Amino acid sequence: MKHSVVLDYKRCRGCTTCIKSCPTEAIRVRSGKATILADRCIDCGTCIRVCPHHAVKSVSDKLEG
Numbered sequence: 001m002k003h004s005v006v007l008d009y010k011r012c013r014g015c016t017t018c019i020k021s022c023p024t025e026a027i028r029v030r031s032g033k034a035t036i037l038a039d040r041c042i043d044c045g046t047c048i049r050v051c052p053h054h055a056v057k058s059v060s061d062k063l064e065g
Helices: 017-021 046-050
Strands: 005-007 027-030 033-036 056-058
Touching: 005 033, 017 027, 017 046, 046 056
Parallel strands: none
Antiparallel strands: 005 056, 027 033
């Protein structure tokens, strides 16, 4: 399953702000960096809005038309 929420590991500081806000508990910190658990993530975007380091981003496919 492809998700629209992705993590920029270079920007992540492991601050746990995203973990505290995730409604499905889909984020863990491993070795000082956040990791998104694909099987739990519902692409709600809450982590994108709360990340103080702008380490969580949204990606989308280009529309053809």
